[in-house]
Amino acid sequence: MRARRSKSAAGLAAALCLLASASLASAEVTQEGNLRVSFTGGIAPNALPRKGKAPVKVKFGGEIKTTDGQAPPQLRSISLEINRNGKFDFRGLPACHYHQIHPASSREAIATCPDSVIGKGVFSAHVELPEQSPFPSAGQVTAFNGVFHGRHVIFAHVFGNNPLPQSQVLIFNLGRSSGGFGTSLTAELPRVAAEWGYVSGVSLSLSKVFRYKGERRSLLTAGCPAPGNADVAAFNFARASFGFEDGRNLAVTMTRTCKVKQP
């Protein structure tokens, strides 16, 4: 098993050299019918220790389109499974409560729970009201370490001022995945502007370095799973899926590379 794994890892090494320059925001595109989702994601820094783990920043996102210009269905769920080499460590991180940050502007939410902020991103939607010209609605996303109904969650606080001040909170539940994936983040999305809007894109980067009991800690840590003496490794960074109102579920597995960080 080990030899087989080494062989395959060696075989991959050359091929993955081509991918060595892949950036944090490489994209994978998947399509079903007229619905196309471009998933982005990555990890930074790219150089990670072969053994042990180092603090990292993880980013993922998705852009939703249709190939025929129709309005895409409403995005109703987001699921992200992170490679098992990546570890979440929430210990010592203050948790924020839902009612503390919603409704509120980003600034107000951050001001309320400044130590719980674990990431940021953007959120875009289109609203198409009957007989109304579609208008984009963009928002700032702020991720908070949170507790919801006693469960440990990540709040993605969305605030937009255009066209009107409004806020939303997406609740990402934390779980365990099988196979090569470890932690999973899943969220159910409320309807945007009732039934009239659709999400056109969302992105979120998570990272947090903090001190706990005098120790410097990181929300996310990871190592580079390079086999043998290879300096580069390709790995399934994450598996992401978007579930839509009409039942379609588009998913991709994002493969990324890392370099072994020389000691």
Added chain:
Amino acid sequence: MNRAQKILRSALILVSGCLALLAIAAPASQAEFEFESTGVLVDAINGEATRQAGGHPDFTFDFLVPQITTIRDGFEVTGPVEGVRDVDLDLPQGLVGNPTPFPTCTMEQLIGAANNNLQTCPINTQIGIARLRFKGGGANVGIFNVAHGTDVPALFGFNYLGYIATITPRIRPDGGISAGSFEISQGLPVDGARLTFWGYPASPEHDNERQATFAEVLDFLEFPSDAPKVPFFTSPTACLETPSVFTARGDSWEYPGIFDTEVMASDEDGNPFVWEGCENLPFEPTLTPIPGTHRAHSPTGLDVNVDLPSNDGIDGLAASALMKTVIEFPQGMTVSPSAVAGLQGCSEDEVGLDDSDPPSCPSGSKIGNVTVETQLLKDPLGGEVVLAKQNENPFNSTYAVYLLIKGPGFYLKLPGELNTDKQTGQLKAIFDDLPQLPFENLHLDFRGGPTAPLVTPNKCGDYSIKTEVFPWARPDEPVVDTVPMPITENCEGGGEFNPRLQAGVENPVAGARSPLTIRVTRQDGEQNISQIEVTLPKGEIANLKGLEVCPNDLAPSGNCPAGSQVGIATTAIGTGAFPLFVPQPGKEPTALYLAGAYKGAPYSLVTKVPAQAGPFDFGDIVVRTAIDLNPVTAQVIAKSDPLPQILEGVPIAYRDVRIEVKKPDFSVNPTSCEQRFVTTTITSVDGTEAHPSVPTKVGDCGALNFGPKLKFKVNGGTNRGDFQALTAILTTGKKEANMSRVQVALPHALFLAQEHIGTVCTRVQFAADNCPAASVYGKARAVTPLLDDPLEGPVYLRSSNNPLPDLVADLQGQFDIELAGRIDSENGGIRNTFETVPDAPVTKFVLKMKGGKKSLIVNSRNLCLAPVRAKVRMVGQNGKRHNERPAIQTGCGKKAKKGRKK
């Protein structure tokens, strides 16, 4: 009768009276006068009966009176039972004598004072013979054509031993001729007489019947006549199935005025007076109607000439008399309303169709002149054409005329009907059942000028007038002709449509109550106006509070209660320089009433115009005008029904349509002094639209204040995330300008609860008044002093052209108003802007947005942490601004107050 004649007549009577003393006195009568016998002969010159129509026979009338024998002074004396006083005979229509060509005998010659009272009339003046009968004998004397005055058409007479009898013909109302001898001297106790008028007085056949200056005719002596060789007597020219009748009447000196009447439909031999041979009668008329102008769409008079050549040769037959004429004018030639101003109608009583007396028609009924040239009379006859009273004429028709022809001693009155096509106005003039009197020319002259009775067609072209002339001889064989009527002038401009508009208020002061006038005029010759839609300027509105409204069951008739009257209307119609203005002086006034819902609009105007002009009354013209408001601007939109284009066959060419809204306190001026416009859509009969508009502007806006108050209150939890019900209350003061624009920015503490945007009403649904219930997010109420009740209605989110749906208050009541607010943000707060607020006074406006699950507002923080204030910017219609930062009333204060109380 001139003075000399009167003296002469008196003398004759005196002489007759003396003779009576000498004569055999008539015995006392035992009964009223009766003819013993009467008879008529119409014979050819050979003495045989003839019934040739249009022929020239001898005509004989014969009568006998009863005789009685009495003893006087021992002698038997026989004489008439009663002394004959008057003998009168009605000739059938068409049987005419024409004395005009013949020489006349003077009355002096007839009396013959210088000849022992034996007549000295010239031989050629004799036109017949009278055979007088006495007991035991008789005498024949000549009947002479006697010179006469203008009071009679002719005069005949004879002289027997100084006894003078005259026979005076006259024209009956039906055009027939009657002739009578009246107040016959009692000195001549005749048993009877046989009077013969010759068909050809100059005929040698009568040479031995002529009376020279002797006492009587001596038949053994012949006296040729050099009179014109033309006929004197002519038979009717109609060959009817029913016989003609003669009617003789007579009375006595004993019973004057009590007449015995004998009707004779056949001659003494039993031959009925049924005329024949009409197919041989000539009839070559020309009927020439000639309009007075060749200009298009212009008032015009009319000349009508009827020429009817006669055949007066001795051997010929007379031309048929004229029975009927029809003049059919071309399409487009119509009655002119301009003609009727000041016109009057003549009633049947005033005309007196049943007599020959002078008519007493009002002078205002005259519309033309008539002249007739007839061979029966030396001088032409003159007369008038008068308008008959509407529906009070022999035809019970709207339009009719009378030809009132004045003759010597008579009036001939001929009614004629003027038919108009109710749809097109095409005219047809009909004179029917005309008297069988011969004439050579009849000329009608209808007045011209601006008030001429007719109007030429609107467009140039080769028109023609169709004429039909029917002879009595052959009624089913009319002579049909067409008379060219070229319209070649004033051709330009017929297709244009450039109506003009005038509009304004009497007192142009901002916010004042002032009468309003709208006036639409049209140039003569342009397309006619069919429909008028007027949009008043913003802010020019009406005060409906407490106003009586004409019920919808009365509105169609225009019989609205006086309380609903808001104004008057004036209309000018017609062609030419003097259109007819309605109402006319002395006629019923017009009225403009406010009525209820009509054609989807909440109100309507009822314009009632009594169609009365001159002698005509066509009832009321009622035009409804739907009155609606632009729901956004509250501009009054008045759209009339199609205006009537023709009334009783008279096209209504609108020249001036004027509406004056003058009920006190009804019309309200804007409170904006900007220049605004009265706009219109005026549609022509051909569908062309014109859009004249006029600027209007009121002044003194600076005198109006502007300081409305706006208060806010939220009703919901005070914590972050609590949803709010929002109430906004606007109040205004007196003598303030109306609101023009209001903008409210809510504080940042209040976010949009986007999750509650459940349903939006589409504009299509809104227009159809079919918004989903779920699209209702609140309600609104507006109180205005101009309406009886507040306007109330739901508040929707409605699709818009703005990024976000509009917040729309759908206010309903006496009018529907739609107040749309644009939603956007300002400094992180929700902002709503009512950009277009109607220029109408509102004393109070309340907007209540729902809370709970329908709330569109959610707290983004605890409202009690700090005061929350709205930012209000208001602009008055007069341009004045008023900004406020009112605190939004929350539950925080109450809790604190309650807490303190505890």
